[in-house]
Amino acid sequence: MENYIVIRESKTSDIPAINQVVRDAYSSNIFPAWINALTKEITFQLIVISAAMMFIFMGVPFQYCILAIPIVMLLLLVVVASAFLMKATELAYGKKPIQCWVAEAFEPYFSMQKPESQKYQIIPEYKVIQDSIDLTKCKKQIIGTVSVTRFVNAQNAAWLFKLAVNKRYQKKGVAHALVKTVKTWCKDNRYYDLMLAVSECQDNARKLFMNNGFTIKQMYHKQIVGSAISLLMYQLECPIAPTFK
Numbered sequence: 001m002e003n004y005i006v007i008r009e010s011k012t013s014d015i016p017a018i019n020q021v022v023r024d025a026y027s028s029n030i031f032p033a034w035i036n037a038l039t040k041e042i043t044f045q046l047i048v049i050s051a052a053m054m055f056i057f058m059g060v061p062f063q064y065c066i067l068a069i070p071i072v073m074l075l076l077l078v079v080v081a082s083a084f085l086m087k088a089t090e091l092a093y094g095k096k097p098i099q100c101w102v103a104e105a106f107e108p109y110f111s112m113q114k115p116e117s118q119k120y121q122i123i124p125e126y127k128v129i130q131d132s133i134d135l136t137k138c139k140k141q142i143i144g145t146v147s148v149t150r151f152v153n154a155q156n157a158a159w160l161f162k163l164a165v166n167k168r169y170q171k172k173g174v175a176h177a178l179v180k181t182v183k184t185w186c187k188d189n190r191y192y193d194l195m196l197a198v199s200e201c202q203d204n205a206r207k208l209f210m211n212n213g214f215t216i217k218q219m220y221h222k223q224i225v226g227s228a229i230s231l232l233m234y235q236l237e238c239p240i241a242p243t244f245k
Contacts, residue, residue: 024167102144175205
């Protein structure tokens with residue numbers, strides 16, 4: 001029996017699974033963002049200041065002041081992780097989409113193979129009915145999601161956000177299918193531009209979008225912890241040719 005991934009509009013009952021997929025996706029960006037933070041000048045300054053405070057005010061022997069390095073690194077990891085998890089929570093419960101889609105994997109109940117080693121046929125929901133595909137004997141799991149809303153800073157523009165795919169199902173074309181679904185929806189609903197933002201830690205996502213017709217509109221820095229830690233952000237834009245003139 002074939003494995004399928006069905007792209008469909010989300011339902012209210014999907015919300016917990018969608019939020020989990022988004023949280024997992026943001027969690028996967030914590031380590032790259034932490035490594036990026038370690039390369040900032042402010043990190044070196046914090047290490048020097050911490051070591052000086054340990055030596056001068058706490059009386060720590062000079063040779064042990066080197067402990068300031070792992071202490072600062074650990075604190076940075078906690079701060080970066082907290083910032084990303086807060087952002088995931090904000091996406092889950094903050095910005096409301098006009099439309100949301102999910103990618104739902106259907107696999108045989110007793111399949112012992114890992115998703116990474118399996119092939120999947122990605123289809124829209126209407127194809128299940130059109131081709132009389134029987135999925136009743138399959139276990140199912142939401143493994144991806146994407147949302148779209150209006151972009152308030154431009155006329156007839158939409159904003160793509162909350163694109164996430166379970167790590168075990170990546171590099172199978174799921175994200176491409178979700179982005180294509182959003183672009184088709186924009187065409188049908190008379191949106192002339194589709195925009196989004198990705199960080200410097202999301203190289204694969206940026207490449208995915210640029211392979212799907214997006215170009216860089218502008219770059220800016222987003223503060224994570226005041227001005228001390230920031231991320232370079234890329235705002236991407238894709239022109240849409242509406243179905244209706």
